[in-house]
Amino acid sequence: MRNMERIHKYTLNGKNIVLDINSGAVHVVEDIVYDILDYYGTYAVEKIVEFLKDKYAEFDIREAYKEISVLEEQGLLFSEEVPIQYIKYNEDNIVKALCLHVAHDCNLRCNYCFASQGDFKGNRSLMSLGVGKKALDFLVKNSGNRRNLEVDFFGGEPLMNFDVVKELVIYGKDLEKVHNKHFRFTITTNGVLLDEDKMEFINKYMDNVVLSLDGRKEINDNMRKTVSGKGSYDIILPKFQKMVAKRGDKDYYIRGTFTSYNLDFSKDAIDFYQKGFKKISIEPVVTSPDEDYAIREEHLDTVLKEYEQFSREYLKIKKQDDEFLFFHFMIDLNQGPCIIKRAVGCGAGSEYMAVTPEGDLYPCHQFVGNEKFKIGDVYEGILNTKIREEFKEANVYNKEKCRNCWARFYCSGGCHANAYNYHGDFMKPYDIGCEMEKKRIECAISILANLQE
Numbered sequence: 544m545r546n547m548e549r550i551h552k553y554t555l556n557g558k559n560i561v562l563d564i565n566s567g568a569v570h571v572v573e574d575i576v577y578d579i580l581d582y583y584g585t586y587a588v589e590k591i592v593e594f595l596k597d598k599y600a601e602f603d604i605r606e607a608y609k610e611i612s613v614l615e616e617q618g619l620l621f622s623e624e625v626p627i628q629y630i631k632y633n634e635d636n637i638v639k640a641l642c643l644h645v646a647h648d649c650n651l652r653c654n655y656c657f658a659s660q661g662d663f664k665g666n667r668s669l670m671s672l673g674v675g676k677k678a679l680d681f682l683v684k685n686s687g688n689r690r691n692l693e694v695d696f697f698g699g700e701p702l703m704n705f706d707v708v709k710e711l712v713i714y715g716k717d718l719e720k721v722h723n724k725h726f727r728f729t730i731t732t733n734g735v736l737l738d739e740d741k742m743e744f745i746n747k748y749m750d751n752v753v754l755s756l757d758g759r760k761e762i763n764d765n766m767r768k769t770v771s772g773k774g775s776y777d778i779i780l781p782k783f784q785k786m787v788a789k790r791g792d793k794d795y796y797i798r799g800t801f802t803s804y805n806l807d808f809s810k811d812a813i814d815f816y817q818k819g820f821k822k823i824s825i826e827p828v829v830t831s832p833d834e835d836y837a838i839r840e841e842h843l844d845t846v847l848k849e850y851e852q853f854s855r856e857y858l859k860i861k862k863q864d865d866e867f868l869f870f871h872f873m874i875d876l877n878q879g880p881c882i883i884k885r886a887v888g889c890g891a892g893s894e895y896m897a898v899t900p901e902g903d904l905y906p907c908h909q910f911v912g913n914e915k916f917k918i919g920d921v922y923e924g925i926l927n928t929k930i931r932e933e934f935k936e937a938n939v940y941n942k943e944k945c946r947n948c949w950a951r952f953y954c955s956g957g958c959h960a961n962a963y964n965y966h967g968d969f970m971k972p973y974d975i976g977c978e979m980e981k982k983r984i985e986c987a988i989s990i991l992a993n994l995q996e
Contacts, residue, residue, distance in 0.1 A: 549621045551949035552580060555989040556854060562988070564949050566622040569876050570614070571992045575599050575607045583611055584621065632886075632935055633893045636925070638685040640693035640890075642897040642908045643678055645670040645707055649699040650735050651775055653767045655802060655828045655836060669704040670900040675711040677921040678898045683722050685924070695729040697897075697908055702736040712748045729753065731798075733767075734779040734786070742786050751794040754783045758799045758811025758825065765804060766836070784819055796822040796870060802836035806845050809853035816860065816867060824870035827979055829961045843975060847982045854986035858993055874953075874987040888955030892918065892934025906934055909960030934959065937969060944972050954980045 551562045559577040561570040572580075578598070582591045588608045592601050599607075614620040648667040649656075679694070686692055694715065696708050708730065715726040730745060731753040745752055756779055757763040764774025787795060797820045801808035808825050815823050827846070830837050838846065853869075860867050889895060892906030899911055902921040910916040919926035939945040939956045954977070959969040961976050 548947060549623075550580065552577060553985055555851065555985055556858060556993055558989050558992045560985070560988055560992060561620070562949065563620050563622055564952070565624045566618055567876070567952065568614075568619040568622075569988060569992075570620070573607070575603055576611060579604065579607055579611060583608070632938070633890070635687055636685070636893070636931070637687045637689055638682055638894060638896060639689055639691075640695070640895040641678055641682050642695045642697050642895070643670065643675060643711070644698060644897060644899050644908065644911060645675065645696050645701045645711075646699035646704045647900050648703055649733070650703065650770060651700070651733050651767055652770055652772075655766055655800060655830055655834075668900045670707060670898075672707050672710050674898075674900065674902045674921065675707055676714055677902060679711065679715055679718060679726075681921040681924065683718055683724055686724065690723060691725050691727060693727050693729070693895075695731065697731050700733055700735070701730055702732050702741060705736070705741060709744060712744075727751075731755065733775070734782045735769075735775065737782040737786060742789055745786075746790050746793065749793075751796075752786070752790070754786065754795060754797045754820075756780065756783060756797055756799060756815075758801075758805065758808065759814045762805045762811055763799075766800070766802065780818065787820060794822070796824050796868075799823075799825040800828050801825050801838075802828045803838055803842055804836055806838075806842055806849060809849055809856060812853060812869060813856065821864070821866045822868045822870075827976070829958075829964060829973065829976065838975060840975065843978055846979060850979070850982045850986050854990055858990055861990070861994065871983040872987045872990050874984070874991060876988070876991065885952040885955055886938040886940060887935075888938075888957070889959075891959050892916075892931055892937075906930070907960060909958075909964070934969075942970050942972060944974075944977070948977070948981075950977075950981045950984055953984045 549564055551564060553560055554577070559572045559574065561572055561577070561580065562568075563570070575595075578595060579591055582594060586594070588605060591608065592604050595604055611620060646669050648669065682692055682694070696711075701708055712728055715728070719725055727750045728748055729751040730749050733755045756776070757767055760774070760776040763776045767775045769775050769778070783797065797815055799808070799811050799815070801811065805811060812823050812825055827838050828836060832839050854872065857867070857869055857872055889907070895907060896918065897905045897908045897911050898921060899905070904918040904920055904925070905911045905913075905916055906918065916930060917927065918930050925931055937956065937959055939951040942956050945951045945956050957972045957976055957980060961973040962971055963969040965973040
C-alpha cells in the first residue's frame with residue numbers, strides 16, 4: 544500500500560503496535576485501527592467501509608479513520624522523512640571513548656573467540672603502564688570540550704594485567720582534576736582471576752562491569768574451556784555471584800553468547816536469573832558459517848521464535864521483579880538520541896577506538912589485528928584519516944540495505960565489524976544479524992507497551 548513504507552505494524556504479546564518510522568512515534572492501537580491501516584492512504588473511507596463492513600460497524604470504521612487522520616495531521620503517522628543531503632557527524636573529530644586492550648592474552652580458550660583466544664592473531668602481550676598513560680592522554684587531548692569520557696579495560700583477559708589497570712585508574716583520576724574531565728571506567732572479565740582484592744577495587748572504581756559466562760553449565764563448558772581443556776563454569780560462577788553481591792546497586796551485567804548449540808538461549812537467561820543475576824545480555828555468535836557452532840539462515844526461524852517466547856517469560860518475571868533487565872529488551876522511546884546519532888550508531892572509528900598493547904589505534908576491538916584498519920597510534924595520533932572518514936560516512940543513509948528498512952533508526956545500521964566479517968564490507972549489514980535485531984526491537988516495544996498499562 545502507498546503509505547506502508549512509512550510505518551511498521553505488528554502484533555506481539557497481545558498488543559497491536561504501529562511504528563511511525565520517520566518521527567519515531569509508537570502507537571498501541573485497537574484491532575479496527577490496525578486493520579484500517581492496511582488500506583488507509585490508498586482507498587477512500589467509503590471503500591474501506593466496504594472492505595471491513597463484515598467485521599466492524601460503519602460508524603466505528605469512520606471514527607477510527609478520523610483518529611488516523613488526526614495522527615497523520617499531527618505528524619505522528621505516515622510522517623515524511625526529513626531530507627538530509629549530508630550528515631554533519633563529528634566534524635571536530637572528538638574522541639569520547641577508548642577500549643584499552645590491556646592484555647592480548649587469556650586464561651581461557653573459548654571456541655568462538657573473535658580474538659583468537661586472546662592474542663588477536665599476534666603475539667601474546669600485555670599493555671605497559673606507559674602505553675596506557677599515553678592512551679588516556681590521547682583521549683583527553685582529543686575530547687575537546689566533552690567532559691564525560693568512557694574507558695573500557697578489555698582483553699583477552701584484563702585481570703592478567705590488573706596492576707596496570709589499577710595504575711591507569713589512579714592516573715585517570717589525576718587527569719580528571721587537571722583537565723576537568725570525568726572518566727567512566729568499565730572492565731570486561733571472564734572472572735577466573737577474581738579475588739577479594741580485585742573485587743574491592745573494581746567495585747570502588749569501575750562504573751560498570753561486564754561478566755562473561757555463557758549460561759547453563761553444560762552450555763558454558765562446551766565452549767568456554769580452561770587452558771587445560773576443562774570446563775570453566777564451576778570456577779567462575781561462585782566468583783561472579785560473590786562479585787555481584789558485593790557490588791550493591793552499581794552497574795554490571797552478565798554477558799553470555801548463544802550459538803547453534805543453544806538456540807534455546809532463553810533457558811540460559813532464566814538460569815542466570817535463578818542464579819542471582821538480574822542484569823543480563825546474551826549475544827548471538829558471529830563467525831564463519833562453516834563453523835559447526837555458527838548461526839546460519841536455517842536457524843533464523845528458531846531464533847526469532849525464541850526471542851518472542853523469551854519476551855513472554857521476561858514479561859512475567861518483570862511484572863514481579865522490576866530489577867530484572869535483559870539488555871536487548873531495553874528501549875527508550877521518549878528521550879532517544881538526535882536523528883544524526885540514530886543514523887550513525889556506535890561511533891566506531893570516529894568517536895570510539897580500540898588501543899592495542901603496543902598503542903596502535905583501531906576502529907573498535909573487533910578490527911584489532913587487521914592492519915588495513917589501523918588508524919594511528921597513541922603517540923602520533925590519527926594518521927590514517929581516510930579510514931576515519933570512511934567510518935564517519937557509515938550511516939543508514941549511505942548503506943543501501945538500510946535505506947528503506949523500518950528499523951534503521953533503532954539499530955543505526957548495525958555493527959560495522961559484524962558486517963565486515965560476514966561480507967568483507969562494513970557498509971553491507973550482516974543479514975542474519977539484521978533479522979535478529981528487528982525481532983529484538985519488536986519484542987522490546989511490545990514489552991514496554993505491556994509494562995506501561
